[in-house]
Amino acid sequence: MSVTSCLPPEKPALNKGEMTQLLDIAREAIRSHFSDDLPLPPQLDLYHRKLRAKGACFVTLEVDGTLQGCLGTVTANEPLVIEVHNKARDSAYQDRRFMPLTEEQLDSLTIEISVLSEPKLLSVNSEEELLAYLEQHKVGVILTEHYSQAVFLPQVWEKLPNPAAFIKALKQKAGWPMNHWSPNVRVKTFTITQMKGKYFTPLA
Template sequence: MSVISYQKLSKGELTQLLDIAREAIRGHLSNGEIKAPQLDLYSKKLLEPAACFVTLEVNGELQGCLGTIAAHSPLVLEVHNKARASAYQDHRFMPLTKDQLDKLTIEVSVLSEPERLEVNSEQELLDYLADNKVGVILTKNHKQALFLPQVWEKLPKPIDFIRQLKVKAGWNAAYWSADMVVSTFTVSSIKGKYF
């Protein structure tokens, strides 16, 4: 499946994606029927398969973040599904409540296709990241972890960024293996308040 060229998404298209995420959360909380986006309302670009993440914060603290690195379905449906999952199915957090909505911010990130980065050591990776604040995926055997580029705001030093990413995957912070697969990506994102 082809992945949309996220750079070509306009601010208007990103705003539509943010609105889809809001509606997915609103529909779940209303106890009504949760309706998927009506596909004929969107441009061809937003109907192409794309990978995305939806991140939720309440009072600036993470409340949920789920997504995919592989494009499986139209972007509008991915955003809808990931918004609901981030709000109610991220097992790290209690499900979102109505009381949290006035302090809720939603961020939708559309990912570029990940590209493998050939590095011979962890130090080579750290040197690369000193000049390239990109999203990173570490993979070895059946373990994998991903940080969006936005994580650089909280972990600005490459060594801290990579150590925390390794811990997220279930490795020791000091762990490194010669057969670690490193992939990088960029995002096009939009962030806004729920209300």
């Protein structure tokens, strides 16, 4: 299990213990699907106020290192513990890109929780200015124009380390031509606190 924190200094990062609690919430949300238990949301009064506060997150699932589901939100609308619970279940069973997770896959399942900082509007006048900024800051990016939006988590930099390739792929995800840019494009950036762990934790 590994934990990485890259939230901005003005917003304290969640510590390892708190991220471990979120990972446990995701495990339980997935587990309840395969049991007779009702899929009850987390009981808020059992958690620290930081975890009860509204928060945005993504939950990413991999089976044998292959993506199995990834859903989340960039807007903090629900208490973080509730959001993690809901997005874990959504990623496992509602991501339309993949078949629903099966019980046979649980042995090889890895869960990654990414808690987002509040996205901040980045003032750039051109795509060139954006690329210059991203050369120095490998952050998460949200591109919006009218009703179209696309998001890449900071983890995408591992596969697309070149800013030009990163933004082209993000525009393609939004359904735009790869050479598209206009004064109506809005850019927001964010960082994350993340933790990754296996579904089945090893015995001590």
